Each structure stands twice: as C-alpha cells, then as structure tokens.
Amino acid sequence: MAMIWARIRFFVSVIVFFVFATAVAAQQPSSVDPNSDAVHEQQLLQQLNRIQGLGTIPDVKSYVIEQPMGRQWREFHEVWLHWIGAIAVLGMLAVLIIFFFTRGMVRIESGRSGINIVRFNAFERFVHWMTATCFIILALSGLNITFGKEILLPILGPSAFSSWSLAAKYAHNFISFPFTLGVILIFLMWIAGNIPNRVDIEWFKRGGGIFGHDHPPAYRFNAGQKAIYWIVVIGGTAVAVSGYLLMFPFYGTTIAGMQLAQIVHGVVAVLFVAAMLGHIYIGTIGMEGAFEAMGEGTVDLNWAKEHHSLWLEEEKARGGPTQLQRQPWATPAE
Amino acid sequence: MRAFLLACLAIVVVGAGGYFFLGALQEPTGVAYTTDGARINVDWAWRPVLNPRNANESAVSELCDKRKTWQWIFVDLGRPDGESTVCSDSQ
Numbered sequence: 437m438a439m440i441w442a443r444i445r446f447f448v449s450v451i452v453f454f455v456f457a458t459a460v461a462a463q464q465p466s467s468v469d470p471n472s473d474a475v476h477e478q479q480l481l482q483q484l485n486r487i488q489g490l491g492t493i494p495d496v497k498s499y500v501i502e503q504p505m506g507r508q509w510r511e512f513h514e515v516w517l518h519w520i521g522a523i524a525v526l527g528m529l530a531v532l533i534i535f536f537f538t539r540g541m542v543r544i545e546s547g548r549s550g551i552n553i554v555r556f557n558a559f560e561r562f563v564h565w566m567t568a569t570c571f572i573i574l575a576l577s578g579l580n581i582t583f584g585k586e587i588l589l590p591i592l593g594p595s596a597f598s599s600w601s602l603a604a605k606y607a608h609n610f611i612s613f614p615f616t617l618g619v620i621l622i623f624l625m626w627i628a629g630n631i632p633n634r635v636d637i638e639w640f641k642r643g644g645g646i647f648g649h650d651h652p653p654a655y656r657f658n659a660g661q662k663a664i665y666w667i668v669v670i671g672g673t674a675v676a677v678s679g680y681l682l683m684f685p686f687y688g689t690t691i692a693g694m695q696l697a698q699i700v701h702g703v704v705a706v707l708f709v710a711a712m713l714g715h716i717y718i719g720t721i722g723m724e725g726a727f728e729a730m731g732e733g734t735v736d737l738n739w740a741k742e743h744h745s746l747w748l749e750e751e752k753a754r755g756g757p758t759q760l761q762r763q764p765w766a767t768p769a770e
Numbered sequence: 771m772r773a774f775l776l777a778c779l780a781i782v783v784v785g786a787g788g789y790f791f792l793g794a795l796q797e798p799t800g801v802a803y804t805t806d807g808a809r810i811n812v813d814w815a816w817r818p819v820l821n822p823r824n825a826n827e828s829a830v831s832e833l834c835d836k837r838k839t840w841q842w843i844f845v846d847l848g849r850p851d852g853e854s855t856v857c858s859d860s861q
Contacts, residue, residue, distance in 0.1 A: 561773035566780050613788035614781045684796070733773075 497691055509695040513582075513702060521582055521706035528710040532717045542723040544739050545649060552734035553751060563625060564730055567618030567668075573611050575709045577604035582702065612679055619672035622665070629656045630665040635746065645743075656747040664715050671708040675701055 491499040556564070580588065580601060589597045636659035642652040644660050652658075657665065678701035681689055689697065719726050725739040740748040 558773055562777050562780070565774045565777035569774075569777060569781060609792060610785040610788040611781065613791070614784035617784060683792070731771075 497686065500691065503691055505692060505695065509699070512699055517582055517702045517706070518586075520703060521579070521709075524706050524710040525579075525713070528713045532713065532722075536717075536721065539646070541721060542646070544724050544736060545651075545742060546738045548725075548739075549737040551737040552728075553737055553740055553748070554733060555729040555735045555740070556733050558733065560625060561730055561733055563618055563621045566614055567622060567672075570611050570615035570618060571712060573607055574615055575705075575712070577608040577611075578705050579709070580604050581608075582706070609683060612676065612683075615672070616676045619668060619676065622672075623669045626657070626665060630662045632659070632662060635659075636662060651742045651745070653745045654743065654747065655750070656744060658744065660718075664711065667708065667711045671704050671711070674704045675708060678704070 488500050581604075584597065584601060584604075588600070592600065633655075635654060639652045639654055639659040642650050644658065645651045678697040681687075681697040682694070682701060685694060719730065723743075725736050729735045737748075740751075
C-alpha cells in the first residue's frame with residue numbers, strides 16, 4: 437500500500453511541477469526589469485570594481501572571476517604599446533636619417549693630429565660592451581614580444597616563429613642577469629663624472645655643437661652623454677626591476693601589480709631602445725673619431741680638444757705626455 | 771676587440787649562471803599553478819550537508835540497501851523497513 441501511495445505522490449508531483457514550470461516560463465518576459473542595475477554589466481562591475489568568488493584551493497587570486505582592469509591592460513599591450521613603440525623607435529630612426537642627410541657626420545674640424553689619448557680603460561670598455569651586447573639581444577627579443585606577431589609571423593610562418601620566439605624568450609630571461617650587472621657597474625664606474633654641473637647648462641644652450649661649427653667645452657662627459665648615462669641607469673633599473681617581477685609572477689605582487697609591472701617594462705623598454713638608437717648613431721656614423729673611444733680606448737688629441745676640452749686639460753695636468761701615444765702612421769718620415 | 775670578446779665571454783658565463791639560478795627557483799607552470807589541496811574525495815557525499823540532522827549517520831553506503839536496477843528505472847521511492855532516512859535523500 438505504501439508503495440502505491442509513493443508512486444501516486446510522485447506522479448502528482450511531476451504533473452504539478454510541469455504546470456508551475458509552464459506558468460512561470462510564460463511570465464518570464466514581463467517579470468524581468470530591463471532597466472534593473474543587475475542587467476547592466478558595466479554597473480555591475482563597478483559595484484566593487486571586480487567580482488570575486490569563493491574557493492577552496494590556496495591560490496586566492498584564482499577566486500577573482502572578473503577583473504575589469506584587465507580589459508584596460510589588454511587595450512594597453514595590444515594597442516597603445518604598439519603605437520608608443522612604433523612612434524618612439526621609427527620616429528627616432530626618421531629623425532636620425534634626416535639629421536644624417538642634412539648635417540652629415542660631425543668631423544674633426546682641425547683634422548687628426550696623429551696623437552691619441554686614452555679615453556676609456558680596458559675595464560670600462562669591457563663593462564660597456566657587456567651591457568651594450570646584452571641590450572641589443574634584450575631589445576630584439578623584447579621587441580619580438582610586442583611586434584613579432586605582426587611583423588615576423590607572416591614572414592616566418594607559425595612553426596619557425598614559434599621556435600624563434602621560444603629561444604628569444606629564454607635568451608631574454610638569461611641575458612637579463614649580465615645586463616643588470618652591467619647597469620650596476622656603469623652606475624658605480626661613471627657616477628663621479630656624470631653629476632650635472634653649470635658647464636652642462638652652457639653645453640645645452642649652445643646645442644652641444646651639433647649644429648654649425650661650435651665646440652662648447654665639456655669635462656669627461658658632456659651633457660648629452662650624461663643624459664644617456666642617466667637614461668641607462670634609471671631606465672635600466674626600471675626594466676630590470678619590472679622584468680624580475682614579471683619573471684617571478686605573484687611573488688609579492690597582485691594581479692594589478694603584475695599588470696603595472698608589464699606596463700612599466702613595456703613603455704620604458706621601447707623609450708630605452710629609441711634613446712639608444714640615438715646613442716649608437718652618434719657613437720658610430722654620427723661623429724668622426726667617437727667609436728674609437730670604445731673600440732680601442734683612445735681618441736685623437738684634436739677630437740678631445742674639440743669635444744672635451746676641459747677633460748683634456750685635466751688629463752694633461754694629471755698625466756702629461758705619458759698619457760699620449762703617437763700613431764705609427766703619423767710619425768714623420770726621416 | 772679584446773674587451774668585446776671578454777664581454778661576450780662574461781655574458782655567456784653570467785647568462786649560464788642565470789640559467790641555473792632560474793632553474794633552481796622557478797617551477798613549471800603545471801606545478802606552480804596547481805595545488806594538491808584540491809583532490810576529489812570519493813567518500814564525500816551531499817547527504818550530511820543537505821541533511822545535518824543525520825550527519826552523524828554519514829553516508830556509509832553499507833548501511834543502505836542496494837537498490838535493484840528495476841527500482842532505479844521505475845523510480846521506486848519506497849524505503850525498506852529499518853533503513854535510515856539518509857539513504858533516501860537525493861544526491
């Protein structure tokens with residue numbers, strides 16, 4: 437008997453359920469207020485700026501279901517960073533090309549004297565080239581992260597681009613260590629000569645002698661070189677710190693912190709690349725005799741007189757003729 | 771030139787140090803972003819949660835009579851005499 441009553445109750449329940457379900461479904465369209473706050477996603481997201489749920493695993497950040505700031509961050513690294521990078525890098529290249537074809541190479545006006553003076557010792561050149569080589573690898577592998585998808589992927593194809601990007605990312609991580617070491621050494625090695633002073637103001641007022649045939653006086657580093665020094669120290673520190681935060685995700689950072697680190701890393705890096713293009717230009721094809729300073733460690737005496745006259749006086753007072761060495765090709769024939 | 775070559779050598783040495791340093795500190799994604807705290811307990815059941823009154827009875831399957839296949843097919847909601855009510859609660 438109990439079994440029969442149980443079955444009757446079941447079938448009655450099923451019928452009642454379907455009757456109610458049909459009635460409720462029929463009323464649905466009119467029961468939802470389309471103007472309610474709950475149906476406006478934007479208003480909903482603004483209630484707490486994020487929607488967070490509950491979880492049982494220790495990874496607390498996984499409880500965040502919606503993170504509206506992520507959309508702004510995506511907009512930044514998919515759109516804005518591309519524009520900032522393209523304008524900075526291509527803009528700098530355009531300026532340098534225009535400058536080269538209008539001004540040309542800055543020559544040693546009084547010609548080469550044939551006498552060289554030591555400008556950078558072996559350790560300074562070692563540190564410079566270590567940092568510079570690392571920077572080039574980091575810049576190329578870093579630009580690949582931002583622009584590789586648009587520029588290289590169509591050329592290389594998915595397989596080759598994937599292999600290249602994987603190798604580039606590993607190189608980016610590992611090369612960061614000698615680069616950071618180089619930035620620290622550069623900071624310690626040249627800080628004394630890169631403190632701004634009154635001579636720098638005069639150097640800037642006279643445009644650094646870039647235009648025309650002016651040669652404003654300068655100590656070992658002129659104002660332009662000091663600017664490069666501080667860009668390297670401050671910019672290098674910024675990309676190193678933000679890069680290591682990205683390399684160790686969520687070690688002391690939140691989701692917002694990681695996004696901020698990526699924004700700082702991306703923006704500073706592309707501006708850094710643009711600034712270094714200027715540095716590479718003036719150190720190679722932009723100025724006669726400049727590359728020798730880092731290539732061989734010496735510069736021509738007349739180059740030093742024209743570009744670093746105050747430094748030359750200091751060197752003469754300190755070392756005198758022992759610092760000078762005559763080039764074999766400049767020795768008068770007997 | 772010698773300074774440049776030495777610089778390249780230093781990059782390789784310090785970079786290799788970075789390789790071992792990161793290898794020692796970093797974890798593969800599959801390890802870093804999972805936890806052994808999330809495991810399915812095969813003995814867990816909804817019954818004590820839904821019916822706290824009988825929580826002490828827990829859902830020990832041995833206490834409940836095994837339903838026959840025809841009982842599942844024909845939705846037999848009957849409860850054998852002497853069986854705990856917890857056995858009839860839906861999961």
